[in-house]
Amino acid sequence: MAASSLASSPILASNIAVPPPPPPPPPPPLPMMPSKGSVPAPPPTKPLKNGAAPPPPPPPPPLPMMPLKGSVPPPPPPKPLKNGAAPPPPLPMMPLKGSVPAPPPPVPLKNGAAPPLPPPLFGAAKNLGPKRPTTRLKRSAQMGNLYRVLKKKMEGTNQEGPIPEGRSSQARRGLTGNSNGGKQGMADTIAEITKKSSYFQQIEKDVKKHAKSIMEVKGAITNFQTKDMTELLKFHKYVESHLEDLIDEGQVQVLARFEGFPTKKLETLRTAAALYLKLDAIVTNLKIWKVVAPLSQLLDRIEHYFNKIKGEVEAFERTKDEEAKKFQTHSINFDFNIIIRIKESMVDVSSSCMELALQQERREMKAVENKKTPGSKTERPTKDCTTKLLWKTFHFAFRVYTFAGGQDDRAEQLTRELALQIESNLQHQ
Incomplete structure (x- = not known):
């Protein structure tokens, strides 16, 4: 009884230790939010009914690599099409600031031919080569064909192209010669001083x-x-x-x-002056050439002179670039248009010969018509001689055309008339 009274006393009850209540159960863990750029954890595997071990989880996907500063991200892989066709080509990449864009790929042609050449770059250097000299001569569309047709009828051959030309001894030597400039060997000098x-x-x-x-x-x-x-x-x-x-x-x-x-410049000066004087003399001779009858003798003389200057001019043209550099080294710009004037003058002489041949042919035909009736025995030999002379004139005109590289309007018209006259004579033989 005494014990119960002590326990019920409020004073004593405060001094007695009372055990604390048990703690509450912990709350369920909250789901973790994935951080920026991280990969979420896979969900827990469910237990199988038959107690078999669960399959291993699939490997996590690779982490995407962050592009570096200034680099271009790779394009995404093309999506497969439904019909199995090839995917379209990727879009062109934008060039970086300050870079030069790559040229587009060449478009394949249908017939398999090679693609055209690309246009020249902007600001490319222009052609700085020497300009071609102006001339009134031009290529003929009829001269070569007329020559082949007439040659076949007159000589019975179908050989094409110009007749091979012989080279004169002066052409092989060239125009400048092989002078030694007055220099003598040491032995000759000593011998001369001794004598x-x-x-x-x-x-x-x-x-x-x-x-x-x-x-x-x-x-x-x-x-x-x-x-x-x-x-x-x-x-x-x-x-x-x-x-x-x-x-x-x-x-x-x-x-x-x-x-x-300046000994070398003096020698170059003398060479240039002598060369120009020689070429200018050819032009002068051709301009004052007397084109007079008889035609046969005229053709013999002019062909002999033509063979001489043709070889010399062609030999000079082969060394023209080398001679020009040598002259320019010593501040002498040689006028090579003198070659064009030679060719034009040679065409003029050839045209005058064709005019004389046509005039002579018309006079002879008129004389035959006045004296003899057509078809007589004395007419055929006359026509044979004149036709051969006309052919010789045309042949010379063709050689001049080949040498000059062309002919003017006057020569074009005369060669056509001469060819028609030759064909007319051949038909009446």
Whole structure:
């Protein structure tokens, strides 16, 4: 009883320890939210009914790689089409700032031919080669065919192209020649001095006597440059007038005593002047050529001259580029249009020969009609001779056409008339 009373007392009850209540059960774990860029965890596997072990989980997909700064992301893979056709080509990639876009691929042609060449780049260098000289000569659309037809009828052959030409000895040598410029070998010089004791003394006298004149010519040659051939010939005459008093054998020896004398330029000046004088003389001869009867003798003379200049001009044309560089090295721009003037003058002479042949043919035909009746025995030999002469004239015109590389309107008309006349004569034989 005493114990129960003690327990019920409020004072004592506060001093007695009372055990705490049990803690509440923990709440269920919350689902974890996947962080940015992470892969969510796979759901828990459900237990199988038959107690078999569950299959292993599939491997996680690879993490996407973040593109670097400034790089271009790869294009997505093409989606397969339903009908099995090939997917369309990917879109072109945009070029980066400051880069040059790649050229588009060439489009294949249907007939298998090669694609055309791409256009030249903007700002590409233009053709800086020398301009072709202007000329009134042009290629003929009828000359080659007329020649082949008439040659077959006159000579019984169908050989095409021009008749092979022979090369003259002057053509093989060329126009410039093979001079050694007055130079002698050491042995010849010593032998000459030994034979003539006054030779060396004469050189010394010339050096002292013509020193002022030679120094004047030296400065003029050094500073000389021109594009005008008239000025070139005039200056060449001036130089030779100052050097003509020097003996031929010792001129080189005398000039060599003056230091820095432009000997090579003097030789080039003389070569250019001599070459132009020779070519200009050909033009002059052709312009004043007398085209007069009898035609047979005229053709013989002009063909002989033509064979000579043809070989020389063709030999010069083969070395023209090399000669031009040599002249330009010494400030001399040679006028190569002189070759065009030679060809044009040769065409003029050929045309005059055709005119004379046609005039002579008309006069002879008129004379035969007045004296003899057509079909007589004396008419046929006359026509045979004139037809052969007409063919010889046409053949010469064709050779000139091949040499000149063309003909003008006058020659075009005359070759047509001459060919018609030859065919008319052949039909009446």
